[in-house]
Amino acid sequence: MIILEKPYVSDFLLQTVRNLGVPVLDNGTARMLGVPSRQLLDEKTFIQAFKRGTEFPLYTNSEDAIPWIHAHLGFSPLPGRLDVFKDKAKFRDLLKPLYPDFWYNVVSAEELPGLDINALSLPFVLKPVTGFLSLGVFKISSSGEWVEAIDEIDSLVKKVRRQYPAEVVNFREFLLERYVEGEEYAIDAYFNASGRPVILNILQHEFASAADVRDRLYYTSKGIIESNLTRFQHFLDRIGELTPLENLPLHIEVRVTPTGEIYPIEFNPMRFAGWCTTDIAADAYGINVYEYFWQNREPNWSECLGGKEGKIYSIVVGDVPKEQRQGKITGIDYEGFVARFSKVLALRKLDYREYGLFAFAFVETGENQRDELDWVQRTDYHEFMAGRPNQGL
Structure with a gap:
């Protein structure tokens, strides 16, 4: 269904x-x-x-x-x-038996401006209790970043109310929680009819810097799957012991510390990677995640990874520069955007006026082609916007 x-x-x-x-x-x-x-x-x-x-x-x-x-x-x-799972405070409460020392606190939106962050342990993460994408998510390392975050939250409130139901995103309450150093991963998985977790894909979520919280670049490879499959399977087994999860699809985000500890960031229920970007598993490994879920199947990873040596499969998110989201963009240079990559598997054009995103691109590169992915992290995409601030926007 x-x-x-x-x-x-x-x-x-x-x-x-x-x-x-x-x-x-x-x-x-x-x-x-x-x-x-x-x-x-x-x-x-x-x-x-x-x-x-x-x-x-x-x-x-x-x-x-x-x-x-x-x-x-x-x-x-x-x-x-x-x-x-949608209420991040309840989610942290659920995880207490596994992470008894993990620091977090819930505050109302009204309390944020008067909060004394000097009494808190820096850095920490500020995010809506109920959220989606990276809307309203900030890494706070100083009082200056705190002030900037509060100002940006104020500017986001109307936009969020217009675009998303309150059950998906709302700014009534915020979670302050410990910032975890380490690599971030996204896992598409489901718990089958017997309550056993089945992993369908693992993507590394790469950031441009320690302060970056954008959803700009995700990628998967044979090495990423092989390095993480067993430990993430054990991690999900432990989560499944906390609450019944039969027949539940999930898009999961975790951080792995340099010492190998796995800390969950969030579990997004009823779906895999958002905006149907989960489809990249078919391009990368021949895995139709929807079929696997509905047919209660598990990947044969040794077969799926055959011939994938040296290849990286990326989800590249094309976001409209913040300063242009309120302006009048007359179009997007999609040909120029695609030309930046040596092999585009799919280009999905989006309504950039409505959501501030102009495209998702599925891209294949070699492990020795880091320059293309590094460019994604550096660029502001201005070159693809028809109509720039200095042209009267």
């Missing part, structure tokens, strides 16, 4: 839904996308099918579906499971 919602549904996901005959909730998004009528279920029929249980566990491409789940599936444990 699937609930399709904005902001983005890939052709790859749609084709998979059609090929497998997955039941789809009949809503405006599904009809706009042209889902075959034989697969559409009205709300009453969809709820009844969920109660009975079908061969296709419930998945959604977007957390915009969470309000519907809360409103209509309250008879099941699912809304409660979503709350534990």
Whole structure:
């Protein structure tokens, strides 16, 4: 079963839904996308099918579906499971048995300006209790960065209310938590019908600097999978012992310290990597993550990694420069953007006016082609914007 919602549904996901005959909730998004009528279920029929249980566990491409789940599936444990993961404070509470010494605190938005950060241990991370992407996420290392963060949060409030349901992003409460030094990874996984975690992809989330919190570059490779698969499997086994997670897809973000300790950053329920960027697993390893989830399958990693030596598969996020998001951009030079890479597997154009993102690109590079990925971290993308601040924006 699937609930399709904005902001983005890939052709790859749609084709998979059609090929497998997955039941789809009949809503405006599904009809706009042209889902075959034989697969559409009205709300009453969809709820009844969920109660009975079908061969296709419930998945959604977007957390915009969470309000519907809360409103209509309250008879099941699912809304409660979503709350534990979407509410980052509840999530930290859940993890206390595994991380008893991990420091965190919850404060209301009204309390932020008057908070004495000199009484806190620097650096720390400030983020909304309920969030998405890196909206409202800041690494705080000084009082100056604190003031800048508070100012930016004020400017984001209206934008967030317009773009996302409160169940997905809201700035009513914030979490302050210990900053963990180390490499960051994103894991697409699901807990199967027996409650066993199944990992479908692992991506390294690379940052331009220690202060960077952007979602700009993620990549996967044979080396990344082989170096992390076993330890992340054990990590998820431990999480599964804390709460029931059967038939639950998750997009998971963790930090691994230089000494090998794994610290969870967040667990995003009901989906894999957002905006259907999870599809890169098919380009990299031939893994259709949706099929694997719905068919309760596990990758044969020795086969999936065959012939992948020396290759890196990246998700490159094209974000509109902040100073131009309120201005009038007349277009994007997509040809110029694509020309920056030696091998583009897919280019997905986005409504840059609505979300401040103009594209996702799936890119293949060799391990000796770091210059392309390094450029992604350095660039501000101004060269691809038609209409610049110095041209009257």
